Amino acid sequence: MTENLEASQLSLNDVHRLLKLERQIEGSFAESLSLEALTDIEQQEILEIGHNFWRYLESGKVSEELVKFLALSPLMRLTGFFKIPVVLTMENSILIEVEDGDTLIRGRLDILAVNQPDAEITATQFWILVVEAKNSAIAPLMGLPQLLTYTYKSLQQQASVWGLTTNGESYRFVYLTRGNPCSYQILPELNLIDRERSIQLVQVLKAICKLQNVQLQLA
Secondary structure: OOEEEEHHHOOHHHHHHHHOOEEOOOOOHHHHOOOOOOOHHHHHHHHHHHHHHHHHHOOOOOOHHHHHHHHHHHHHHHOOOOOOOEEEEEOOEEEEEOOOOOEEEEEEOOEEEEEOOOOOOOOOOEEEEEEEEOOOOOOHHHHHHHHHHHHHHHOOOEOEEEEEEEOOOEEEEEEEEOOOOOEEEEOOOEEOOOHHHHHHHHHHHHHHHHHHHOHHHEO
16 A cells, blocks of 8 residues: 655655665765856845845744745846746645655645756756745754655756755755765755855855756766
8 A cells, every 4th residue: 555645744764764865974065066256246136135034034934935035036036047948846746756666755845946958859857956945933954854855856867956945044955966875965054144154155056056057967
């Protein structure tokens, strides 16, 4: 009998057990990404995004939907995710079948950025970034089990993928790689309110977005 599970109800131990995922010791962004200096205009924009979010945070908890609207949307626009050939999708149903064949994990991811392929070249989409958003009162790592579940799905068609879990203020990136077993790294925390870490946040997002041009990562 098939067991149906919701990704939102899984613990990190569940994810490790069901998906056979292993955590690697944390690395650095520079090991996997080429980070570029920001222009004065980009630095000014990230300051404005942070100030706008802080204004709402001062008033109390910021809802998940407002986190997407106030922080994620302007950040993704600033870092290139609104440009062709990147395509964003939201709240798609996703189904993961575990290897033993008797467990199905279902969930709904918040934001998925893919490289829209040329149909004549390949029918496979390259997943660039999977985003799991939480409200401002929830620590981002609480969304890690869901995020790992969703990003794991893409390893069936590509060698690696980036994920992001955030509450609008704090940002935690994870990097998954296919292998035997598949593994993931949790990268250092970035922050929208702190000036230096907000600049690095934009640098990281820009670098991840540019991965859509690196088709060598496709399986």
